[in-house]
Amino acid sequence: MNRTILHLDLDTFFVSVERLLDSRLQGRPILVGGLSDRGVVAACSYEARTCGVHSGMPMKMARELCKEAIVIKGDASVYTRYSETVTRIIRENVPLFEKASIDEFYADLSGMDRFFGTYRYASELRRRIIRETGLPISFGLSVNKVVSKVATNEAKPNNQRLIDPGREKTFLAPLSVRKLPMIGDSTYLTLRNLGIRRMSNLQEMPGEVLYRVLGRNGLTIRDRANGIDMTPVIPFSERKSISTERTFDRDTIDVQRLRTILAAMTENLAFQLRRGGKLTACVSVTIRYSDFQTYSKQLKIPYTSADHVLIPRVTDLFYRLYDRRMLIRLIGVKFSHLVHGNYQIDLFEDTEETIRLYEAMDKIRLRYGDRSVTRASALGVKTIGRMTNPFNGQPPIILAHRKQ
Numbered sequence: 412m413n414r415t416i417l418h419l420d421l422d423t424f425f426v427s428v429e430r431l432l433d434s435r436l437q438g439r440p441i442l443v444g445g446l447s448d449r450g451v452v453a454a455c456s457y458e459a460r461t462c463g464v465h466s467g468m469p470m471k472m473a474r475e476l477c478k479e480a481i482v483i484k485g486d487a488s489v490y491t492r493y494s495e496t497v498t499r500i501i502r503e504n505v506p507l508f509e510k511a512s513i514d515e516f517y518a519d520l521s522g523m524d525r526f527f528g529t530y531r532y533a534s535e536l537r538r539r540i541i542r543e544t545g546l547p548i549s550f551g552l553s554v555n556k557v558v559s560k561v562a563t564n565e566a567k568p569n570n571q572r573l574i575d576p577g578r579e580k581t582f583l584a585p586l587s588v589r590k591l592p593m594i595g596d597s598t599y600l601t602l603r604n605l606g607i608r609r610m611s612n613l614q615e616m617p618g619e620v621l622y623r624v625l626g627r628n629g630l631t632i633r634d635r636a637n638g639i640d641m642t643p644v645i646p647f648s649e650r651k652s653i654s655t656e657r658t659f660d661r662d663t664i665d666v667q668r669l670r671t672i673l674a675a676m677t678e679n680l681a682f683q684l685r686r687g688g689k690l691t692a693c694v695s696v697t698i699r700y701s702d703f704q705t706y707s708k709q710l711k712i713p714y715t716s717a718d719h720v721l722i723p724r725v726t727d728l729f730y731r732l733y734d735r736r737m738l739i740r741l742i743g744v745k746f747s748h749l750v751h752g753n754y755q756i757d758l759f760e761d762t763e764e765t766i767r768l769y770e771a772m773d774k775i776r777l778r779y780g781d782r783s784v785t786r787a788s789a790l791g792v793k794t795i796g797r798m799t800n801p802f803n804g805q806p807p808i809i810l811a812h813r814k815q
């Protein structure tokens with residue numbers, strides 16, 4: 412049975428939100444990111460792209476390339492709010508959807524054909540999002556995720572594209588292999604060296620050759636270029652979370668020590684977020700007093716994976732929670748409302764140095780273990796308790812008598 416998969420992607424999301432807030436920005440080159448020379452471009456308008464600017468570029472370079480650009484310091488909390496509005500509209504209208512990133516969604520509309528035309532249904536959904544939020548959004552509709560995503564990108568800006576079942580290969584054939592999701596710079600170079608530029612070259616390439624050069628990945632890429640992709644739409648669930656907690660050997664009231672442990676826990680969870688390419692929009696802290704009374708508090712925050720943003724939030728929650736001045740038996744930290752994403756959303760405050768520092772620290776952790784490098788605030792903590800398996804959506808198992 413053919414599936415029907417919809418891919419929706421907000422156009423230049425941060426820029427579009429800024430234009431909603433200030434209509435004078437319409438039609439002008441816009442850079443969103445850190446304002447200082449050391450800042451990085453988090454997003455840019457189509458007008459700025461024509462000057463050769465792209466996201467991730469140092470702000471200084473972007474300003475030189477596009478002198479007339481208006482530079483705006485981004486606001487993650489505003490973008491998060493708009494992202495949630497769009498999510499709500501999609502949730503109200505489709506039975507099964509996946510939030511792939513802050514501005515990107517997949518929906519499985521298979522089987523809906525019997526009741527309404529899926530293309531008409533998708534068009535109506537898109538119109539509704541535009542009407543209710545004022546944000547431009549594009550979609551692609553086809554039999555799978557990969558073809559729909561490519562179709563969305565071909566449709567942009569602010570448009571839609573249907574690829575009829577059976578037309579996947581023909582649709583992809585003339586496009587650059589670069590347009591295939593998951594082809595990064597190094598794979599692209601490898602393919603170029605094999606003389607592969609267009610999807611049609613990839614479609615005709617013998618599997619053995621690609622396997623020799625790129626391993627199993629080469630075969631996946633070839634399948635995708637042929638319009639074959641069975642990846643399911645993974646239902647979006649607010650319950651997706653990662654968490655950690657620690658039960659003390661001896662109950663404690665040492666607030667300084669508790670703070671240090673919380674910082675270490677947060678730092679470690681944030682590393683797991685980044686390693687999994689995720690962002691969180693909700694942090695919670697749990698404490699259990701010596702009389703076994705347990706309290707939790709949670710806080711919605713703008714999407715982030717940066718521990719220098721998360722640690723103060725967690726500390727703050729702890730102080731708001733800890734009001735009984737009684738011995739504490741257990742503390743825990745949880746990040747939920749996870750979506751795919753990277754540092755980009757945090758770039759507004761951050762300099763290239765901050766981003767490089769994160770990259771360098773994460774590299775050390777990947778190589779030498781996740782406690783090999785730490786912030787000074789978390790120093791002195793040798794163990795931070797049990798980590799629950801991230802991203803499986805399961806609630807943490809409580810091991811009440813675990814030794815530290």
Ligand SMILES: [Mg+2]
Nearest residue numbers: 420421422514
């Ligand atoms: Mg987008």
